[in-house]
Amino acid sequence: MTGGQRLSSDDLSAAAGDGDAAAAEQVFWAAGCASCHAAPEAEGDALLTLAGGQRFPSDFGTFVAPNISTDQQVGIGGWSFEDFATALRNGVSPQGRHYYPAFPYPSYAHMTDADIADLWAFMRTLPADQTPSAGHELSFPFSIRRSVAVWKWMNLDDEFVLGAADTESLARGRYLVEALSHCAECHTPRNAFGGLVKGRWMGGAPNPSGKGSIPNITPGALDWSATDIAYYLGTGFTPDYDSAGGHMARVVQNLARLPDGDRQAIAAYLKALPPVAPLDGGG
Amino acid sequence: MKISHAICLSAALATAPGLAFAQDFEAALKARQGQFRIMALNLGVLGGMAKGEVAYDAALAELAAENLETISELHQAPLWPEGSDNMAIDGTRALPSIWDDRADFLAKWDAFGKAAEQLEEVADEGQSALGPAVGAVGKACGACHDAHRQPSS
Incomplete structure (x- = not known):
């Protein structure tokens, strides 16, 4: 498991824009990005503006979904494809910080390179929104982000849970x-x-x-x-x-x-x- | 059970004037829950045909779709008296947002009506037309349940 490491283009067998747009949109919906990252109460076309702001209470505190729209300042508009792939697969930000696993990268880590490339290509076409991301509201010791590294070591797994899938x-x-x-x-x-x-x-x-x-x-x-x-x-x-x-x-x-x-x-x-x-x- | 429930409510009433008895709303709850049961029954007829579990029957599909459309035309106000939400009384999953955001609730009911109307237009045109039209009704149901109904479990 390469948790914590940054991916380079050599680690990825696909590049953004390789796939076709319709397939890319289906990856976006199947991955459920908008369900958490659209603004609270968003419906219809507003689901495509990934402004963040929905709150997710848990035993560890409240997570607040960040802005992942294409805005250059507050969203992920300034990211590279490798930044995006590193976030999905290793749960690490472009600045090298660990994401809390409220962001379901333990699942997304299983995504194919081609689907990550398609998803990135599709998300680049979505609107920018300038709403700044609110911080998570977590209680000690979960507020210490570095503890996530230990969590990853305990919980990230390369294997699928259902072993046999023969059709x-x-x-x-x-x-x-x-x-x-x-x-x-x-x-x-x-x-x-x-x-x-x-x-x-x-x-x-x-x-x-x-x-x-x-x-x-x-x-x-x-x-x-x-x-x-x-x-x-x-x-x-x-x-x-x-x-x-x-x-x-x-x-x-x-x-x-x-x-x-x-x-x-x-x-x-x-x-x-x-x-x-x-x-x-x-x- | 019923008695202790009543005692609890009386105790609550002593400290919270204006809180109503669930019984006051029994007729409204039965009526609105009944309307949803009528919807479910007719959706069952259409969904069974859409899934291919029962043979397509144009006349029956048309009747079921007309029933849904008819329900959508019932005025909802008498069924949803103020204070009959799930925070105030037992026996309902209706969230207070139905009253606090009335316009949104009514817009979502209206969206169900539009989907039911479109379903009624295609219901007798063959089995293949049913799938997407029933799906659109399902989407309208889900949008309102997402916003205004307490999840079941």
Whole structure:
């Protein structure tokens, strides 16, 4: 693992602009960038202005999403492609500072070079916004950024969690779930240090906001058919035709922009997961 | 259960004048939750056909879509009396933002109406037209639930 190191163009097999624009936009939605980095309450085209400002309470304090628009001063308009790739893969800023893993780089680290290049090319086309990033509001000792280096050593992993993915659909599903869409960040419980508990992968977790819980989506608790799962991810409709709310409503809006085959691939992945037994009181 | 609940509420009332009994809103809760159940039933008919789980039936699809459109035309004000939010009473996930940001809530209800109208226009045109139109209704549902409904779990 090269955590902490800066990537150079020699480390990357693709360059920004190699891919096609439509594919690049799909990487952006699959990766869910706008769900956290758009301004609070943004809808429609405003989702493309990555002004930051949404607040994410957690056990460690409140994280505030930064401005990652193309503004030269307060956004990432002055970054190079290598800066961007280093941030996504190693969780390190152009100034060499560690990012807190509220930014899901442990998932993005699995992204292909080609997808990182596509994503960068697409994000370069988005509007600039001059809203300065607000700082995170973290409690000691989590306010010490250097402690993140230790966290990375404990938690970054080159391997996918689902070992076997022997069909094309399952491999695509694994890539979407574990790399781009970073589902485990909410659906997998964390240990006292904020690391994901791999033994309960996708087994549900308390909501970091403190209210309620995020469901277990392994076959140990979720008994929907693959068709129902794929349909839910595209429309928000559960098999009872209730509809998704909260943060998941935004995830559905992202995934609805992907081809049918991608949603079916995610469903295939969830069906292939080792079942995690529900905890008492649901999960 | 009911009695202790009432005692709790009375205790709360003693210190918070103006706080209402949940029972005061029972009819409004039943009516608005009922309207969502009618929507779910009709969406089930359309979604089943869109997914390919049940055979496409143009006449039935048309009826279900018309029902959705009809619901969208119900005036919502009588169903959402002030004080019937999830902070004030039990039995609802309606967030106070429905009242605090009334214009946004009504705009989102209106967006559901527009999506239902478009669905009604294409519902009898064949199975392949249903998917995107039902999806658009789902998007309208999700936008409002994201903003104005407490997540379920």
